[in-house]
Amino acid sequence: EVQLLESGGGLIQPGRSLRLSCTVSGFNFDDYAMHWVRQAPGKGLEWVSGITWNSDKVDYAASVRGRFTISRDSARNSLYLQMNSLRPEDSAVYYCGRDKGKFGELLEQWGQGTLVTVSS
């Protein structure tokens, strides 16, 4: 069974940093691109970042570029999102998603999400 489990969310003050983790199981992590998608309370989905199977290509939404860094660790079957200089508008449920393929296409499998609240 494919499973994606996000962790690391919580309440954090503006300007601080937070690292989200997504630990996966039930499939070969090295065969798939991975993504982070967020959803602010009562709002729609926003793609945040994606990374190809071999980390050769990464990209970010304009709203987080320069502040967030995506990475992956095959030995730990884990995806990460380092979030720096957090702003109140970064408050959202953050979902980890597995792609359908290696190079980035869509989110075929989703985790249940972890809530990040940026507030003083």
Next chain:
Amino acid sequence: DIQMTQSPSSVSVSVGDRVTITCRASQGISTWLAWYQQKPGKAPKLLIYAASGLQSGVPSRFSGSKSGTDFTLTISSLQPEDVATYYCQQAHSFPFSFGPGTKVEIK
């Protein structure tokens, strides 16, 4: 970056009725389009890939198509369990982007 639009923003229909949701990209994306269903409090679920491919396990009442620059998600006969918000997503190139969503309710 590619921007996605959807219409309508919400729709209310009777059980058994046909529902049509339209999505448009700000530039050509060929058939690199996916549709997702999100029920309240749940993670999204992939319904359609490559504009018209039905994801495994998704009921056949869901279908996707492309006509010109418009993409369409159709629910042929709405069921109570289809109450949800539906999103399109362009998969043509990074950075990916989602449409604003269409909320489907029962009349």
